[in-house]
Amino acid sequence: MTRPELSINPYIGSDLLKSLTSLWINQALQKPIQNKQATDPIDWSNVLGRVADVGDVEAFKSIFEYFAPRVKAYIMRLDCDSLVAEELTQEVMSIVWRKAKQYDSSKAAASTWIFTIARNLRIDTFRKEKRPDLDPYDPSLAPDPDISSEDVVFAKQKAARLNTEIRKLPSEQRQVLHMSFYDDISHAEIANQLNLPLGTVKSRIRLAFQRIKNSLGEEL
Amino acid sequence: MIINYHPPEDLLFAYSAGDLAEAWSLMIATHVSLCSSCRHQMFDAEAIGGSLIENITPELLENDTYEKTLAIVKNEEQLAKPELLSQSDYSDVLPYPLLQYTGADIDDLPWKRLGKDAFHIPLVKGRNGELARLLRIQEGKAVPEHGHNGTELTMVLSGSFSDENGQFVRGDVETADIDVIHQPSADAGEDCICLVVTDAPLEFTSPLARLFQRFVNI
Numbered sequence: 296m297t298r299p300e301l302s303i304n305p306y307i308g309s310d311l312l313k314s315l316t317s318l319w320i321n322q323a324l325q326k327p328i329q330n331k332q333a334t335d336p337i338d339w340s341n342v343l344g345r346v347a348d349v350g351d352v353e354a355f356k357s358i359f360e361y362f363a364p365r366v367k368a369y370i371m372r373l374d375c376d377s378l379v380a381e382e383l384t385q386e387v388m389s390i391v392w393r394k395a396k397q398y399d400s401s402k403a404a405a406s407t408w409i410f411t412i413a414r415n416l417r418i419d420t421f422r423k424e425k426r427p428d429l430d431p432y433d434p435s436l437a438p439d440p441d442i443s444s445e446d447v448v449f450a451k452q453k454a455a456r457l458n459t460e461i462r463k464l465p466s467e468q469r470q471v472l473h474m475s476f477y478d479d480i481s482h483a484e485i486a487n488q489l490n491l492p493l494g495t496v497k498s499r500i501r502l503a504f505q506r507i508k509n510s511l512g513e514e515l
Numbered sequence: 516m517i518i519n520y521h522p523p524e525d526l527l528f529a530y531s532a533g534d535l536a537e538a539w540s541l542m543i544a545t546h547v548s549l550c551s552s553c554r555h556q557m558f559d560a561e562a563i564g565g566s567l568i569e570n571i572t573p574e575l576l577e578n579d580t581y582e583k584t585l586a587i588v589k590n591e592e593q594l595a596k597p598e599l600l601s602q603s604d605y606s607d608v609l610p611y612p613l614l615q616y617t618g619a620d621i622d623d624l625p626w627k628r629l630g631k632d633a634f635h636i637p638l639v640k641g642r643n644g645e646l647a648r649l650l651r652i653q654e655g656k657a658v659p660e661h662g663h664n665g666t667e668l669t670m671v672l673s674g675s676f677s678d679e680n681g682q683f684v685r686g687d688v689e690t691a692d693i694d695v696i697h698q699p700s701a702d703a704g705e706d707c708i709c710l711v712v713t714d715a716p717l718e719f720t721s722p723l724a725r726l727f728q729r730f731v732n733i
Contacts, residue, residue: 356581359581359584360581362568363576363580363581363584364573364574364575364576365568365569365571365573366568367573367574367576368571368572368573368574369568369571371574372571377574380574381576381577381580384576384580384584385580385583385584385587386587388584389584389587389588389591392584392588393588393591402558403558403561403562403565404562404565404566405565406565406566406568406569407558407561407562407564407565407566408565409565409568410561410564410565410567410568411561411564413568414532414533414564415533417533418533424536424537425537425615426533426537426540427537427540427541427543427544427545427612427613427615427616428544428612429544429547429548429554429610429611429612430548430600430611430612432599432600433548433605433610433611434602434605434607435548435549435605435606435607435608435609435610435611436548436549436610436611437548437549437550437551437554437686438551439551439554440551454562454565454566457562457563457565457566458566458569458570461563461566461570472563472567473567475528475529475532475534476532476533476563476564476567477567479533479534480534481529481534481535481536482525482529482534497525500525500528501524501525501528504524504528504559504563507563508559
């Protein structure tokens with residue numbers, strides 16, 4: 296995806312008209328793209344659902360184009376070199392394809408599901424530890440309360456509204472959230488880096504969650 | 516099943532973000548298997564992770580990343596598919612995350628004696644002194660009274676135990692910090708099996724128990 300470049304002619308005079316025209320064309324080109332993003336965000340959960348249901352290769356390709364550069368950026372938060380991040384990104388995206396059938400759009404947004412795959416692989420690789428994880432087929436799993444169609448709508452709304460809510464957080468809460476999710480460091484290490492008491496870090500994270508939950512809850 | 520005692524929220528958040536050490540992660544993964552309310556809280560926390568990964572500044576990929584990914588997919592399709600687990604591969608007592616560590620159900624485990632009335636099986640030893648173990652207290656018996664030099668989480672898997680802070684049943688997690696001194700005892704009727712995670716040695720009240728402590732790692 297290339298963005299149209301704004302070319303301004305440095306020679307003001309006879310070329311002014313041409314320059315203004317190119318400015319106008321560029322703006323006209325940019326506008327529909329911006330509008331599209333603002334009013335009609337791509338529903339990645341549907342796209343991933345098509346990968347899950349019918350093995351749609353085109354759908355996978357568009358998931359790849361959107362998420363792979365983000366997965367790579369997430370992995371590179373751990374100061375690894377670009378080559379390692381490349382290989383892990385390929386690994387994560389191949390798991391996305393292979394496990395797509397397990398994806399359940401009523402439970403999680405596509406971004407959430409992909410995040411958990413990238414997170415688990417990052418733990419395996421960098422921490423050299425196992426990641427104990429629940430098994431959705433485990434018969435001892437406590438049953439979920441029934442999921443109604445309203446819950447599904449809510450889950451999707453949540454995904455779309457979450458960004459806005461995270462941006463609205465006070466910056467000190469957003470900061471600890473970023474450190475906790477992007478960087479593989481414990482609450483104690485966050486406290487150390489920010490020179491704060493551990494209790495403050497824990498309460499900022501708790502407050503951030505509470506705030507996001509409350510404002511999403513009020514939507515209904 | 517109603518669960519009254521949950522692990523501290525911050526552990527659930529750290530687990531969802533991927534920051535939690537393995538021994539504590541085992542506790543959280545096991546608890547969310549049995550507790551649907553904590554599981555949903557975990558899903559919510561993971562949704563924040565999803566949103567953050569969507570909003571990260573993307574990195575440029577190499578030209579052939581997509582092709583290489585497809586090549587991995589093709590390679591793996593040629594490998595034998597792992598067989599799905601059948602009902603008998605699971606345990607009634609040990610949720611799956613725990614079963615992966617024990618490798619066998621409770622009656623087939625090599626329980627080691629721990630004091631007079633209890634048995635244990637160490638599962639995970641972490642880098643910072645964390646220790647996850649299964650503990651089996653014989654019915655009607657108590658473990659020696661102890662305090663804590665750090666945090667101790669105890670989750671019931673079968674049977675139940677009681678102490679100064681209440682009665683704990685399957686799925687319940689008791690959190691004991693430095694200021695807690697307690698003496699859990701298994702209720703009558705059946706042995707109490709728990710998952711216990713600590714990050715520092717316990718502080719036994721009785722000199723005999725302290726002496727014994729030198730020989731086992733608790």
